[in-house]
Amino acid sequence: MPKTAIVFYCENAQAPALQWLLQQPPKVQDKFDFLLGQLEERGSVLSRPHAAPLQQKIYELRARHQQVNYRLLYFFAGIGTAVVAHGCTKEAAVDASDIRRAVDRRTRYLKDPRSHTYRE
Numbered sequence: 001m002p003k004t005a006i007v008f009y010c011e012n013a014q015a016p017a018l019q020w021l022l023q024q025p026p027k028v029q030d031k032f033d034f035l036l037g038q039l040e041e042r043g044s045v046l047s048r049p050h051a052a053p054l055q056q057k058i059y060e061l062r063a064r065h066q067q068v069n070y071r072l073l074y075f076f077a078g079i080g081t082a083v084v085a086h087g088c089t090k091e092a093a094v095d096a097s098d099i100r101r102a103v104d105r106r107t108r109y110l111k112d113p114r115s116h117t118y119r120e
Helices: 016-022 026-045 096-111
Strands: 005-008 051-053 059-065 068-076 081-090
Touching: 005 026, 016 026, 016 068, 016 081, 026 051, 026 059, 026 068, 026 081, 068 096, 081 096
Parallel strands: 005 081
Antiparallel strands: 051 059, 059 068, 068 081
16 A cells, blocks of 8 residues: 655645643654554554544544543545644544644645645
8 A cells, every 4th residue: 555645724824733732741743643644654544543434524633641632623635635734732523623624724725735745
């Protein structure tokens, strides 16, 4: 199975999900480093407990640390590319506003991938 390319959504030369991730505790960053590696290796077949579909073609990478649920929301752009769009914490379910933000970013990305792909 070919590897899935992992990219971060970008707007105004910033990657909001990456910025969010870098503000989290090191242990959480380590967990997401592992999960992003799993997503790269397994792509769309990655499932619970590591990933789960939400709605409107948005998926979540799932990490837990010190009783806090951390999520990176992502979507697939064609075959072989996963775009990390948003990071958040949650209590019971991912908040509808977080999902809407990811859906909006998906729409913008799909209209103009080149402008919305983060490059360091």
